[in-house]
Amino acid sequence: MIPERPSCPRPCLPWNWARNVLTAGIALGLGLAPGARAAEMLIDGIAAQVGHRYVLISEVEELARPVAERMRAANAPASEIGKVRDEALDRLIEAKLIEAIVTRLEMEASEEEVDNTVRSIAADNGLTVEQLQASVESHGLTLKEYRGKLKGELERSRVLNSLVRSRVRIEEEELKLAYLERFGNQRQGGEQAQLRHIMVAAGEESGRDERTACLIAQDAADQVRAGNMEFREMARRVTEMNPEQEGELGWFHTDEIAPWMTDAVANLQDGEVSDAISMPFGCNVLQLVARRTFSPVSFEQAAPQLREELSRHKMEKEYIRWLETVRKQIYVSRKGIYAEASARP
Incomplete structure (x- = not known):
């Protein structure tokens, strides 16, 4: 059976929001009105320590806000909204763990690579770089912050490709079994x-x-x-x-x-x-x-998509295993209410 991409037990918080933001039309993934970020920075604290890096409470609130606001509008209980914040913190801790690995293995993305990514995103959305910058800033995010998020995505992709993807292998027999499950009963004409x-x-x-x-x-x-x-x-x-x-x-x-x-x-x-x-x-x-x-789908036609789906599923599982190994190597400590939340069953 070809497993589907694992679904979250609650609304998922995207990793690659920075590239997909304009086409998704979700206020650059943050849902912030102009000036909202400044207000959020007035009161802050540490949500978690990851090695010598820190995750701020404001970062957790910023990432969780779009989903939390939708849940609030739907009268979701406070406990469920709290789970969204916990998930946001987990994602930010993962990001800090990857930052640590990137630094340790000298896998940083260069400014030129970030420049190329900015140009690519602008072109994909039919914008000039200047228009992209204006769109970013109109939603309360500076270009420097936006570039920082893109840099993080590039580095995460580099880590995954170098340290995780290399462990994934798809055997021909797996492809054949997947093909039979999906297309074995297909009609032969009509x-x-x-x-x-x-x-x-x-x-x-x-x-x-x-x-x-x-x-x-x-x-x-x-x-x-x-x-x-x-x-x-x-x-x-x-x-x-x-x-x-x-x-x-x-x-x-x-x-x-x-x-x-x-x-x-x-x-x-x-x-x-x-x-x-x-x-x-x-x-x-x-x-x-x-x-x-109707023409039945041959194995040769289906194989590329099946290989991609199987690879993606194996990548997810391999990434989780790899991340657990990294967690054992780098000190991680949740602070305050987040420590209490993680201690609850």
Whole structure:
């Protein structure tokens, strides 16, 4: 079985926020309004000691803030929000451990490497370096701080590639087993259909009866057919099933399509929209976007992706083992409330 990337028991705090921040649009990973950082620095203290390095309470709060604020808004209990801070501290301790290894093995990233990374991030986001700097600073982060975070990411990547990735091996037999598990039962031919879907709920919970739901669904279908609105935009406005996906269901083998969809899809040409289809859960409209011949995935086609997934999973496990070894070599001590939290079962 190909294991999925391990999920966190609570909201995860990203390592590589500095590179992904602009495309993610999350205020450069910090969620800070301009001036907020200065206010946070008024009261500070030590959250943990890692060798001769220190993690500040303000750093923990800064990293935890975006997730903690969302949990607070959702009325999460204080104990769960505290766990987010504990996880943030764990991540910062890991960063300090890696800093120590980088220094010990002289693996520091150069200023030229950081410059190249800044230029690459700017280009990836269609910005000049000056525009990237303005975006960074508009969110309360100085360019020096941003470069420091990028430098840390580069060094962490260097450590992982040199000390962890070299221990990972994927055998051909592992790839074959993974292929059989994922593709062993795939169909050998037939056709696929790409579908979009609008669902208007009916029943007591929705507050409308079946007739009303189907009138709404049919009106949506008629407006799309008349060219008054694209199907995806109509779905975003009308559907009550994942409106953020704009009705996209994706590609299905025609043998796997739900029975209630089969006749409607069979009678549609590419781009056409069905009439309203009444079901116990509500009234539905389908769009057949396109059809294509299904071709089974060969081992040669699947191998690169399977190798990457297996490697990533093994890297995660190897990294955890490696990190535990490093923890035994370098003094780590949590302070104050963080020491109390780590002592609780």
